[in-house]
Amino acid sequence: MTVAIVLYTSDLRVNDHPPLRAALSSAGEVVPLFVRDSRIEAAGFGAPNRQAFLADCLADLDAGLRARGGRLIVRSGDPVAAVAAVAGESDADEVHMAAGASAYARSREARLRDALEREGRRLYVHEGVVTAVAPGELTPAGSDHFAVFTPYFRRWAALPPRALSAAPRHVPVPEGIASQALPARGAVRGVSDLLARGGEAEGRELLTRWLSGGIRQYGQIHDDLAADATSRLSPHLHFGTVSATEIVRRAQQRGGLGAAAFVRQICWRDFHYQVLAARPDAAAADYRSRHDHWRTERDAGEEIQAWRDGRTGYPLIDAAMRQLRQEGWMHNRARLLTASFLTKTLYVDWRIGARHFLDLLVDGDIANNQLNWQWAAGTGTDTRPNRVLNPLLQARRFDPDGAYVRRWVPELAGLSVPYVHQPWKLSGPDRAAIDYPEPLVDLTDALGRFRRSRGIG
Incomplete structure (x- = not known):
């Protein structure tokens, strides 16, 4: 009986899964395989929130396959070596997988194709899956x-x-293919308290x-x-x-x-x-250079840490950064505001912010995280690269009664508008009673610095 491998990457499902459908159409048995890629973890992209969510996803995928008579095979290490090993163990003729977009994903596909072809096997990469x-x-x-x-x-x-591809009714998996234990969410340390469930x-x-x-x-x-x-x-x-x-x-x-x-x-x-x-280099380099001389950890370390900790003195910014730490997720409008604040108000390198987001975001991926950060920094695809989002004006528009700030900055929960967004306007004992910092920077001064740095009047 012929065997095909389905290599799962960023497509952890059984519904509308073209590689799984194609493998079942061409082979009598399939090996649903997920490889815990040691290179991704070594590069620092194995963030706890994503590892915990991944554990949920793999457990659910295994359950979905078992409901159809199959199971998920889990291996770890270099994915090329792991796939080659499983192909040898199962005598698989072909491997099916979803196409990736990053430089690493494309390199992985090329290495895997070469390795399989040397052994007389074929790799099929399916577009439009992710x-x-x-x-x-x-x-x-x-x-x-x-x-x-x-x-x-x-x-x-x-x-x-x-057209959508229906979930298969039956997924026959060959006997005797060993699998490592599924990862457990509870074994992951450093997970955000309010992280959502995956699967x-x-x-x-x-x-x-x-x-x-x-x-x-x-x-x-x-x-x-x-x-x-x-x-x-x-x-x-x-x-x-x-x-x-x-x-x-x-x-x-x-x-x-x-x-x-x-x-x-x-x-x-x-x-x-x-x-x-x-443009795979846009993951780390300016898509459109503005010739910025960004501030870095060396000359803005305290301000960067205040931004990470949600202690900038601007309540809307701080609420968003605390939501990120608590949930491993942040509202899209808040992502734009916090990114604009770091890159244009503090004039800090966008890569520093992008790295922090990737450390915490459960949905953090290279394409959307890096390119949204570049959009906010004005080095990406934004047609108005020098726009600056004022956190006070944005607060009036998108949190007018301060409910979002009160939810995530509890020390300001008792304040009414406008003080919940501008606590520095309180005076005397009312201000002294609140353990909340003064604004990290004056917005007018910061705007002037940014405009001078960009060479605009």
Whole structure:
């Protein structure tokens, strides 16, 4: 009986899984395989929150496969060596996997293809599994990728999503293939107290609730920080427990202005993936250099630490940074505000902020984290690279009654507007009674420094 391996990476599901479907169509048995990549952990990307969420995802994937007569095989180490070993043990003819977008993912695919071909085996890489539209599928005239979102969105929206692939009823797995124990969430140290649960079942339930309720008002209130009116699906998109294509198709079927606004956000994710696929060095280098002379840990260490700790003296910024530490997640509007504050108000290198986010975010991936940070810093695809988001103005717009700040900065919970956003305006014993720092920097002075540094009047 012929055997095929399905190598899972960022696609931890059984529903709408083209590599699994293809493997089942071409072979009598399949080996669903996940490799705990030692290189990723050695590079510092094995953040506790993602490791804990991953443990949930793998346990749920194994349960989904067992319900279909199969099981998940787990190995660790170098993925190329691990796949080659499993291929030898199972006498597999072919390996199926989802395409990646990062430089590392593409290098892994190339190394794996070479190793398999040397042994007479074949690698099939499936596009459009991690994203709704594959990177490189849409290109403008004269370029290998879109550098501006709006024209990309027009083309993306006009392209019908691919057909969904139903979950298989039966997944036959050959006997005798050894597996390591599934990782346990409880064994991971340093996990955020309020980290969400992972897994395909959790993600699909979350999606169904979102489509039946919250999505209706998404267009009007998605930036309302206290309302928490976003889908919370980003961790499931990152780990692929729910298909981006299925999300788009089901949202479009739901219809309405809220669904349209939500689908546009899924397109932003695809947009960043196609930028990174075309410009892999954007993970660490300016996509568009502004010739900045950023401040670093050496000359702004105390300010950077205050930002990390949520002690900048600007309550909206501090609320967002404390949400990040407590939940391993942050509202998208808050991500833009905290990134603008670090890069443009404090004039600190965006890579420092991006690294901190990757250390804590359960949904932290290279494409969206790095390129959103570059957008905020003005070195990315933003067509207004010198815009600065004022935290006080943003607080009036997106947390007008201070509910978001009170939730995450409890020492300010008893303050009314406007003091909850500007506690420094309190005087005498009222101010002395609050253990909360003065503003780290004057906003007018900081804006002047940024404009001078960018050479703008």
